[in-house]
Amino acid sequence: MSFRKNLKKKIYSGDNFINLSEVRYLPRWVILVIDIFLVAVSISFSCYLIEKLSHSTQFVFYNALHMYLMILGVSIGFMFIYRTYSGIIRHSTFIDLFKLFLATFSTTIFVGIVSYSFKLMTGQRMIQMSIPFLAVFFATSFILLFLFRLFVKEFFHLIREFRRSTLRKRILVFGIDEQAVAVARAVLDNPHLPYHIVGFLTQRHDIKRAHLLGKPIYSVEKIRNNTKDDLLLDGILLVKEMMTKEEMNNWVNLFLEKDLQVFTSPAVQELQNVDLQGSIKTLQIEDLLNRKPITIVNEDLKIRHFEKSVLITGGAGSIGSEIVRQVATLNPSLIVVLDQAETPLYEIEMEMTNKFPDINFKFVLADISNRHRIEPLFQQYNFSMVYHAAAYKHVPLIEENPHEGVLVNILGTKNLATLSSQYGVNRFVMVSTDKAVKPTNVMGATKRAAELFVQALQNTENNKTKFITTRFGNVLGSNGSVIPHFKKQIENGGPVTITHPEIMRYFMTIPEACDLVLQAGTMGKGGEIFVFDMGEPVKILDLAKRMIKLSGFEPNLDIKIIYTGLRPGEKLYEELLSDDAKTLATHNEKILISKDPNMEFEDIEKYTNQIIKAALRREKIQVVQILKEIVPEFKSNNSIYEVLDK
Secondary structure: OOHHHHHHHHHHOOOOOOOHHHOOOOOHHHHHHHHHHHHHHHHHHHHHHHHHHHOOOOOOEOOHHHHHHHHHHHHHHHHHHHOOOOOOHHHOOHHHHHHHHHHHHHHHHHHHHHHHHHHHHHOOOOEOOHHHHHHHHHHHHHHHHHHHHHHHHHHHHHHHHHHHHHHOEEEEEEOOOHHHHHHHHHHHOOOOOOEEEEEEEEOOOOOOOOEEOOEEEEEHHHHHOOOHHHHOOOEEEEEHHHOOHHHHHHHHHHHHHOOOEEEEEOOHHHHOOOOHHHHOEEOOHHHHHOOOOOOOOOHHHHHHHOOOEEEEEOOOOHHHHHHHHHHHOOOOOEEEEEEOOHHHHHHHHHHHHHHOOOOOEEEEEOOOOOHHHHHHHHHHHOOOEEEEOOOOOOHHHHHHOHHHHHHHHHHHHHHHHHHHHHOOOOEEEEEEEHHHOOOOOHHHHHHHHHHHHHHHHHOOOOOOOEEEEEEEOEEEOOOOOHHHHHHHHHHOOOOEEEOOOOOEEOEEEHHHHHHHHHHHHHHOOOOOEEEEOOOOOEEHHHHHHHHHHHOOOOEOOOEOEEEOOOOOOOOOOOOOOOOOOEEEEOOOOOEEEEEOOOOOHHHHHHHHHHHHHHHHOOOHHHHHHHHHHHOOOOOOOOOHHHHHHO
């Protein structure tokens, strides 16, 4: 909409308010009229100045009216020639400035030639002190025309910046090094970002009244000694690569205490290859819990998988799908992905066939408790590696349906393990859980029973398969885990539900967990249970509070936290090692081997046959009773099965 149409619409619609930021551009004729007026002002100023300098009462021009018209006409002519009025003023560039220079310079030279020619023909001066006059006219007209454009450009810039600052989050950039300055420059140069940088934040105390990119630099003491309202701030922008996780945790604690949101940006090298708008994000709790991934440089890992056939059960789940992704990078001859969840299996199929078109995949929809369904896979594909990640893992559901937990976690594991031994699979790697240690619920007990079966099978006669178990805690972002659950509750406005204020859990990332599984499969000699040093456990209440604050809310004010009581089978603290277990070190200090008590194969075989029969009959009490005989340390907690412990 043009300025004229916009103004007309405002007047006749009865709306007397005109938003200047809505004006697209001034019409060309308006710019031309203003330029002509400024040239006229320049002529008058030049006349006045020359008369004062010459101390003469004689007018500068031989014929004032004719000269005014002549100079204005010449100026208009050169304005048309160089099209000085055609650009959008608020976006003026050096080219527009150069056009102004050419137009005013050409006008000055042309008028000088006309004046000199007039003197030659008539013997009279057309302009008194013509050279000083023309010099003053050139300087005055060029400066006025330039200042007019500069004023309009800066005016609209200020209007735009004002709108940005009122509609966007006011943030400080943490740091004054090259990375921080480069990220800040990228934000300032992008008008579409919902952030307005008001300054920089530094730990240094020797910087006073200093500026970067025209923005003030503040000491951290300003944050410590003022409230959010005093600071007129919404948040802080961090470059994650600039600090360690410990440093980030310390700073985030301070910012959250001041109710400031924390935003993160990748390093400037990454910004060159990604969309800036999508790369600046609200700090996630995973950023604070993540540690440096445990990686083992092991060439044998590639050898174990290169041109080999690999089976991954539970391949559509959180852990299983990441194992699929990592194994695909090792160039196996075949990856068979097995899962009983149809939609997730289809999704991982679409992802893998797009990402790894050169890898041979087979996606199998099957239940591992059905031996007749899975044995043909072993017969057909001659697996070298089996990664067993399929399991039922949700504690309350398995507590209510123990027979289902037995059929998948015990019978399914038994089927896969015995088939692996029977068909000469080189290595069988089972994914277990810290809930298998001194279990207080059916799910953990079924996983411990599966561990016992796999360990016992290792020592059977004629077995050549190496059976290896990995055991770790909660995985960040896995399906059904606490962090995605809290995120949904916060997005819905709360409340955030916690079972107990003192409950604590270990956490690790999905890539870390899967890296451990693959490395354990290479390191293991057979029969080991590998456990991971997961650092310090995290209090779930503290986790919830930080997640609420990171989302820009105040715990128990904006988002309520309520306690629902421990669920059946749930315990306050998880453990990675049982009390009577010994540990052996590996060549990586973060990975240990747990020497848990084991059972003879004949005993565990007898027990598993009994519990599977009970599970098929849906005899819940008998299932749990046998499970307690298999796993003597299994003591039910907050469960109907506590009576079986008396």
